[in-house]
Amino acid sequence: MRGISAQCPLSFMAVDQVSQNEPPLVPYQYPIIGHTYRLLYDSENLLRECKEKYGEPFSLYVFGCVRTFTGVDSTHEVLRNPDVFDFNEGINKTFPIANVFRKFTDCSTEHLARVVHEQISGKLNVYTPRMQKELVSGIEIFIGDCKEPKVIGNIQEMLSQMIAKPVANVILGEEGAKFEDMVVSFTKAERELDRMRFVPEFLLYIHPKLYKFVAMLPLLFGWNPITQHRDLFIQRCKPIIEERIRKRKELGEKYIQKDDLLDFFIGESGADDIDDKLLNHLFGVLYLIVFASISTTSRALSFALFDYGGRPELWNELYEEQLKIHNESNGCLSTEDVNKKMIYLDCFLKESFRHSSDIATLPHAVIGDSFTFSNGTTVPKGRDVYLYMEDTAFNNKFFGETSNDFQPKRYMTSYSNGKTIHSPATKVDRSFITFGGGKHACPGRFFAVNEIKMCLHKLILNYNIKTESGKIVPPIKMSSFKIPPMGRLVFENRN
Structure with a gap:
């Protein structure tokens, strides 16, 4: 034809x-x-x-x-x-x-992107100390002291659980994040939704509508993979929502919005009373953000740890930078520490993003x-x-003949006066499209990069980390996607 x-x-x-x-x-x-x-x-x-x-x-x-x-x-x-x-x-x-x-909310992705940009990325100075506290707690729980070398497999699954703690704090506030079953719910919901991607791809070959039909088949029979999480959300968060609505009505214009997404969406709804429609909407918008944040962040952090563990030539400089920042901040990081002082770590992360590009x-x-x-x-x-x-x-147009090499310093420029500038991992341009580009570039990248850098900072300070083989472990390639290596990492207490 x-x-x-x-x-x-x-x-x-x-x-x-x-x-x-x-x-x-x-x-x-x-x-x-x-x-x-x-x-x-x-x-x-x-x-x-x-x-x-x-x-x-x-x-x-x-x-x-x-x-x-x-x-x-x-x-x-x-x-x-x-x-x-x-x-x-x-x-x-x-x-x-x-x-x-769609069963829970009709909120548009454009609106959610705007909320993430303004209410999360725009408030990093508020969230940084809270993220640090939750990450330290997560590291203690899921990795421990490692006085004897500890071999850990399923790295991305472990990191999903670790990252869920600060995500819960930002989304639900201190009140909601204290419930461990809510944190577990965040990670389970992310995994259950992610499995929907792996409907047999040969169905796409027959016809895309058939692929989509099979992927959505559980919904046609009334089973939604996140309905159980909606029930837990209502059990834990309904009292919090009721109390916040009561205070809003009582204080009126004097009410000060709390620094979490739950309170933002309550205020945006303008609700005077709580009902199923409001609860469904709050659950829907918050869990959409949960899925997007945990899935992508745990993937990126997994790649970064394998890139670090297989490249001992980078260890000294990365450790020395983190130790210097730790000493200057007395162990309490600020947004300036994360954004402006972690230059080499930021460049390392950007190079890891590049090498893990699908x-x-x-x-x-x-x-x-x-x-x-x-x-x-x-x-x-x-x-x-x-x-x-x-x-x-x-x-090679952007990275020269060394484009296949892992070189964090390619993003750094040093001057004779001792000043060093770099191209940050959050910057999107024609040579770096990990976060998309244009006006629809990922609005949560600033939060995600800060969270990853903060986690790497703590891990590098606390542990010697290496791949089990001591060598670089390549990613797994599935069609045109890359997923983190299935190998294991060895953690040993640095002290």
Whole structure:
């Protein structure tokens, strides 16, 4: 056939070529199957070969649809045009998280992003001491003194539990975070929702709607993986919510909002009384943020620990910087300590982010009539556009001939007067898209980076950390995703 519909073609329809002004459709050998198998099992080589031969953007026939991939030069055009490329619609096709929470709240992702930016990232000076207290407590519980070397597996699962404590403090305040079962609920909800991603991918090959149908099948039978967490939330938080509403009514304009998201959303609702609708809404918006924060932060911290544990050449400088900051702050970190003084740790973390970049993710659906890239190629409405992130993360254009090397100091510039400046891990630009880009860059990145750095600071000060083999452990690659290594880490008391 000469062209294709902007929507997915019938599952058994072969696609020979797309419209002439669209990105080139890479030839494939087998009808129906197209590039599906190689993208599942050899995506790294496939995408590199396609980029080298066909330039960018290019298209593959995958899972019954034509899917377009951008490269280092065209990715920023997607990120800078959110009115045309919609990430939420793109991700909902493969991971329909919005469907799970629709039962509880209709709050838009745009509004939640604004709240996270203003009420979390904008209040780091308030949350830093509280985060430190909860992280120290979590380290003592889940790692311990390690006077004898302790080998720990399931690193990401352990870190999810550790990170849930400060997250609970920020979301529920001191009152709600004191309940250990709420902290456990946060980690369980994150894991249960994350499992929904791993519905067999071959269903996507048959048709994306079939994949989504199977993923959402439990909901059709009335079972929602987070309903049990809603019951616990009401049990623990309903008395807190009732008391806060009572005080708001009693004090009126004299009421001072508490520094946690629960109180912010109570105030935003304007509720004078508590009912199921309010409780469902509060549960929905708060657990959406819980899932986003714990899942991504524990992943990034896992990668960072494996990067640290397999590179002993970095240990001394990282430890000396943390020890100096610890002594200057008397062990009580401020936002200035975390943001301005942890220069080498920040650069180490940014390099870890770069090396743990997925191969190709962040799908964006074209919601405008079409979009024409600067090279003249046009993608039609309905097309899913994936960002070939690895093409940016390891591009010699930005990182020179050492782009494949792990070098934290590449982000640092030192001057003869002793001053050192660096490109922080929270900064998004064309060379660093871990947190997306444009006006829809991750609003929680400032909080997440601070939390990770604070945790690494405490761990590096307290322990000698190394991989069990003493060598670098590579990430696990699943299709075009990377997940932290399944190896184990050895923790030994530094003293």
